Amino acid sequence: MSRFLDSRFRELEPYVPGEQPAGGYIKLNTNEFPFPPAPGVRRALAALEEETPALYPDPEAGTLIRALAAHYGVASEEVFLGNGSDEVLAFAFMAFCGKDRGVAFPEVSYGFYPVYAALLGIDALRVPLRPDWSIDLEPYAGCGRTVFIANPNAPTGLALPSEAIERLLQSNPGCPVVADEAYVDFGASSSVPLTARYDNLLVVQTFSKSRGLAGARLGYAIGNRELIQDLNTMKFSFNPYSVNRFSMAAGLAALEEGEYYRDRCRQIQAIREETMEALSRLGFEGTPSAANFLFVRHPGVPGRRLYEKLRERGVLVRHFGGAKLQDYLRISVGTPEQMTALTAALEQILEEER
Numbered sequence: 038m039s040r041f042l043d044s045r046f047r048e049l050e051p052y053v054p055g056e057q058p059a060g061g062y063i064k065l066n067t068n069e070f071p072f073p074p075a076p077g078v079r080r081a082l083a084a085l086e087e088e089t090p091a092l093y094p095d096p097e098a099g100t101l102i103r104a105l106a107a108h109y110g111v112a113s114e115e116v117f118l119g120n121g122s123d124e125v126l127a128f129a130f131m132a133f134c135g136k137d138r139g140v141a142f143p144e145v146s147y148g149f150y151p152v153y154a155a156l157l158g159i160d161a162l163r164v165p166l167r168p169d170w171s172i173d174l175e176p177y178a179g180c181g182r183t184v185f186i187a188n189p190n191a192p193t194g195l196a197l198p199s200e201a202i203e204r205l206l207q208s209n210p211g212c213p214v215v216a217d218e219a220y221v222d223f224g225a226s227s228s229v230p231l232t233a234r235y236d237n238l239l240v241v242q243t244f245s246k247s248r249g250l251a252g253a254r255l256g257y258a259i260g261n262r263e264l265i266q267d268l269n270t271m272k273f274s275f276n277p278y279s280v281n282r283f284s285m286a287a288g289l290a291a292l293e294e295g296e297y298y299r300d301r302c303r304q305i306q307a308i309r310e311e312t313m314e315a316l317s318r319l320g321f322e323g324t325p326s327a328a329n330f331l332f333v334r335h336p337g338v339p340g341r342r343l344y345e346k347l348r349e350r351g352v353l354v355r356h357f358g359g360a361k362l363q364d365y366l367r368i369s370v371g372t373p374e375q376m377t378a379l380t381a382a383l384e385q386i387l388e389e390e391r
């Protein structure tokens with residue numbers, strides 16, 4: 038820390054992303070898409086025009102926003118595009134929390150929420166989960182705060198039905214509710230249709246997990262046009278060009294390849310169920326995940342130890358510190374070959390640990 042860092046940030050603990058090593062690992066630690074891009078995405082990237090790098094991107098992101106609007110059956114004015122859903126979430130924190138309203142989110146959820154709250158000086162209420170890791174929505178009713186709910190939740194993988202989100206919206210008519218649907222395409226129900234009836238709902242999604250474009254950094258929000266306008270006020274006060282031309286071309290092509298990505302998402306769900314069965318046979322316990330990862334523990338071996346032993350064998354998974362999560366591993370669902378390597382490595386490790 039330099040002696041110049043503003044005193045507001047002296048205590049800030051930044052988000053710690055999963056490692057991105059140069060190679061040589063079976064990477065199951067950041068919930069990336071394990072299959073190749075759709076042919077149309079490859080073609081779009083290969084066909085970029087010569088002037089693409091030299092020109093600023095369209096600050097309105099008109100083409101991709103219109104395509105997203107058509108895809109979800111909403112108006113273009115109801116769609117916001119950002120540099121990954123991380124940026125969209127950051128703009129939502131900036132726009133809808135602060136002086137007038139604090140924020141509330143589950144105590145165990147996406148690790149970026151408390152970081153944004155701390156960065157922006159927002160008062161945060163962290164609501165405990167139930168003992169089975171499910172989200173108890175009762176404490177959010179009339180809480181007077183902007184609510185962020187990851188659905189499915191991370192790292193638990195548990196999804197709420199959209200009826201539960203609807204009750205949350207009804208119990209908080211005076212506050213925005215942000216549904217972070219990063220993993221919704223792996224088997225949960227989306228709340229996008231509710232945006233037509235609730236002016237306090239913002240649904241955030243991403244191209245990173247189910248469309249294989251984590252490297253492109255594309256996220257978006259769907260909601261009432263005034264909420265979207267507010268996000269644009271944040272973006273145009275910060276970085277109007279936050280989404281680049283290369284990524285927008287890739288995103289447009291990925292939207293046109295809907296069938297390819299739907300098929301792969303179904304495949305990921307099937308692999309997830311097979312892997313959970315294989316891990317159960319090894320004595321692991323876990324949640325019924327609706328996401329592209331498993332959240333598991335082994336009663337005989339601490340999470341940290343499993344993480345380290347897997348790493349030594351070239352398999353990277355995610356282990357979180359802290360009393361609540363230290364027993365658990367979050368394991369991304371990869372290809373069948375990757376899952377076979379994972380279960381074989383775990384079988385060996387458990388044998389050694391006996």
Ligand SMILES: *Cc1c(COP(=O)(O)O)cnc(C)c1O
Pocket residue numbers: 120121122123124147187191217219242243244245251254255256
């Ligand atoms: C991965 C993830 C994000 C961030 O996704 P990007 O679009 O890559 O920034 C947001 N929320 C949750 C819950 C996630 O797991």
